[in-house]
Amino acid sequence: MRGAPVEITHMVVETKPESSSTPTQPQAQFSMELNEEQRQIQKWVHGFAKDVVRPAAHEWDEREETPWPIIQEAAKIGLYSFEFLQNAFADPTGLTMPIANEELFWGDAGIGLAIFGSTLCVAGIVANGTPEQIVEWVPQCFGTPDKIQMGAFGVSEPDAGSDVSSLKSRAVYDEAKDEWVLNGTKTWITNGGIADVHVLVLSVDPELNSRGHAAFIVPPGTPGLSQGQKFKKHGIRASHTAEVVLDNVRVPGRCLLGGKEKLDARLARAREGKSSKVQAAMATFEATRPAVGAQAVGIARAAYEFALDYAKERKQFGRAIIENQAIAFKLADMKTRLDASRLLVWRAAWMGKNGKPFENGEGSMSKLFAGETAVWVTEQAIQIMGGYGYVRENPVERWHRDSKIYTIFEGTSEIQRLVISRAISGIHIK
Numbered sequence: 001m002r003g004a005p006v007e008i009t010h011m012v013v014e015t016k017p018e019s020s021s022t023p024t025q026p027q028a029q030f031s032m033e034l035n036e037e038q039r040q041i042q043k044w045v046h047g048f049a050k051d052v053v054r055p056a057a058h059e060w061d062e063r064e065e066t067p068w069p070i071i072q073e074a075a076k077i078g079l080y081s082f083e084f085l086q087n088a089f090a091d092p093t094g095l096t097m098p099i100a101n102e103e104l105f106w107g108d109a110g111i112g113l114a115i116f117g118s119t120l121c122v123a124g125i126v127a128n129g130t131p132e133q134i135v136e137w138v139p140q141c142f143g144t145p146d147k148i149q150m151g152a153f154g155v156s157e158p159d160a161g162s163d164v165s166s167l168k169s170r171a172v173y174d175e176a177k178d179e180w181v182l183n184g185t186k187t188w189i190t191n192g193g194i195a196d197v198h199v200l201v202l203s204v205d206p207e208l209n210s211r212g213h214a215a216f217i218v219p220p221g222t223p224g225l226s227q228g229q230k231f232k233k234h235g236i237r238a239s240h241t242a243e244v245v246l247d248n249v250r251v252p253g254r255c256l257l258g259g260k261e262k263l264d265a266r267l268a269r270a271r272e273g274k275s276s277k278v279q280a281a282m283a284t285f286e287a288t289r290p291a292v293g294a295q296a297v298g299i300a301r302a303a304y305e306f307a308l309d310y311a312k313e314r315k316q317f318g319r320a321i322i323e324n325q326a327i328a329f330k331l332a333d334m335k336t337r338l339d340a341s342r343l344l345v346w347r348a349a350w351m352g353k354n355g356k357p358f359e360n361g362e363g364s365m366s367k368l369f370a371g372e373t374a375v376w377v378t379e380q381a382i383q384i385m386g387g388y389g390y391v392r393e394n395p396v397e398r399w400h401r402d403s404k405i406y407t408i409f410e411g412t413s414e415i416q417r418l419v420i421s422r423a424i425s426g427i428h429i430k
Contacts, residue, residue, distance in 0.1 A: 032346075038091070038099055045100045048079060049107025054395075057108035060238035061398055066194065067111050067238050068148065074115050075145040079104075082139040085122060094353025098294035098345050105298030109402035110238030112295065117190040117239060118142060121151025123288045124199040128215045128257035137217055140197050149220075152195035154186035154244055161188075162415050164201075165209035169246065171202040171216060173260075178253040180216060182246045185228060188409070192242040193227020196220040200244070204263070211270040215257040224249035235401035289363040289410060290349040293370035296406040297341050300370070300377040303399045304334045307381035310388075327384055334377045341370040361420035368416035371406030378403045 034042065052073055060067045074080035079100075088096040097119075105112040118141045125137050143149030160166040169184020182202055186192065198218040205212030218225055228243025253260060308331055311322035321327045348366040351358065358364070378400035382389035389396045407413045421429050 034095070034099070035093075038093075038096060041088075041096060042099050042103055045079065045103040046106070048074065048077065049104050049112075053104065053107030053111050057111060057238075057395065057398070058392070061108075061110055062237075064232060064237040066240045067114050070111055071115055071148055072145060075142070075148055080115050080118075080142060080148075082142050085119060085138075085142075089126075092353065094290075094349040094351075095346055097291050098297075098349045101291050101294035102298040102301065102342070105295040106302045107298075108238070109295065109299050109399070109405075110236040112298070113190065113236050113239035116295075118151035118195070119291070120153040120190065120288055121195070121197060121199050124153045124201075124215055125217070125257065129217075130257075130259055133217070133254075133257060137197055140220070141195075143196070149196040150191045150194060151197045151199065152189050152191040152193075152244070154189040154192060154198060154200045156188045157185060158187050162412055164213075167201070167203045167210075167213065169200070169202040170206070171204050171214060173204075173253075174250075177250075179250045180253065180256060182216060182218070182224075182249040182251065184246050186244040186246075187228075188231070189242060189244050191240055192244040193225075193230075194240055194242075198225065198244060199257070200246070205267055205270075208267065208270045212267065214263050216251055217255040217257060218246075218249060218251055219255065222249055222251060234404060235398070236405055289367040290345050290352060292406065292410045293341065293345040293348070293366040296367075296370040296374035296403065297338065297345060299399050299403050299406075300334075300338050300341065300374040303374075303378040303381035303396050303403075304331070304338055306394075306396055307331065307334070307384045307389075310385055314385075321384070330380050330384060334380055337369075337373045338377060341366075341373045344369050359423060361416075361423035364411070364416040364419040364423075367406075367410060368413055368420070371403075372413060374403035374406050375400070 052070060056067065056070055060070070071080055078084055088100060091097075101112070101116065104115065121141050122138050125134055125141075129137070140149055141151030155164055155167075157167055157169060159168060167184075169182070169186065172181045172183075173179075174181055182200070184202060186200060192198075197220065199215055200218060201213050201215050203212055204214045224247045226245045226247070228245045230240070230242040233241060256263060308322075311327050311331060312320055314321050322331070344362075344366040348358070348363045350356075351362055378396060381396045382400055385394065385396060388394055391397065411419070418429060421427075
């Protein structure tokens with residue numbers, strides 16, 4: 001199987017004056033070439049995915065357990081660390097995290113999510129917290145190579161999936177003690193119950209629906225938080241997914257992300273009927289959708305490369321099967337959709353980093369198209385390989401199982417289409 005990092009094409013577009021009499025204008029340049037640091041990170045993560053992650057993927061998929069030894073290896077080289085995330089987020093192009101996600105998930109999605117799953121918790125803290133909260137809590141989502149720690153981010157509940165306005169979990173402020181009392185059950189939570197730091201979105205004013213939500217940090221070892229059911233899943237089996245049960249969990253007032261003054265002001269605006277720019281859950285999802293899309297691109301790329309190599313080597317009727325248009329055209333479509341997905345992800349990542357509003361739902365576009373592409377490409381890979389693609393001795397069946405979650409979590413494909421359609425139409429489509 002080919003192991004080289006994805007090839008990046010260099011494009012430069014220049015505009016020239018129409019005539020010599022026209023005043024000279026600055027030449028506009030557009031480049032898609034990664035810089036040296038990005039290429040080094042790409043090569044570094046790909047090497048870890050190729051040498052450490054992919055060889056262990058089948059074992060941990062079968063075991064359906066958190067791959068602690070692999071996470072520890074990632075921590076030793078600095079991939080699982082606050083410092084790596086800090087440097088990645090500092091990239092002014094916004095591309096370092098998508099690049100790293102694609103390469104790691106090319107190795108395996110379940111292990112990749114076990115390693116990068118804490119970043120969703122980090123995104124929740126960064127999107128909603130104060131600078132002081134970010135500095136205090138983000139490092140605790142990773143720990144050290146000698147003491148691995150994890151973060152978890154929770155919104156969904158048994159009766160509130162896509163409809164986040166229906167949250168029943170409650171946070172009540174105890175003014176006398178300056179504490180928040182949390183009760184309820186969260187479900188489908190990556191690292192839920194085994195994480196050291198949980199960031200959970202709860203309702204503080206049910207009458208305001210989603211505008212009455214707030215995000216809270218539950219510190220390590222807080223009494224009353226426990227793991228509920230651990231789910232046995234179709235794919236991404238090496239990633240821990242479980243319920244989180246809150247039974248009179250008390251957290252200090254400082255654990256309200258953003259602070260109480262900011263929350264009170266936001267609730268007051270909502271009660272007056274004024275719109276709020278930021279909602280606790282949506283702020284996190286908007287920030288992470290391009291990275292999630294990049295994960296799907298990594299899965300799709302793995303399946304495409306495997307199927308391409310197989311089609312060149314497999315011979316039927318006296319020739320390689322890639323010499324048949326039915327196979328060659330299928331691979332052409334797979335590659336086209338794969339590259340288009342990456343471009344949508346990179347655009348959304350760049351826009352998010354540079355403060356460009358997603359006026360047409362560009363973040364949702366990237367996640368929607370990449371997720372559905374991963375499902376389609378992995379299915380085509382199975383079809384190209386026939387029976388060999390359907391058995392566990394070959395990884396494409398696992399990639400197909402892993403890909404399906406990308407049309408479900410972080411907002412289903414239907415929700416992404418709703419976001420996009422509302423953005424382009426200006427109509428509150430239901």
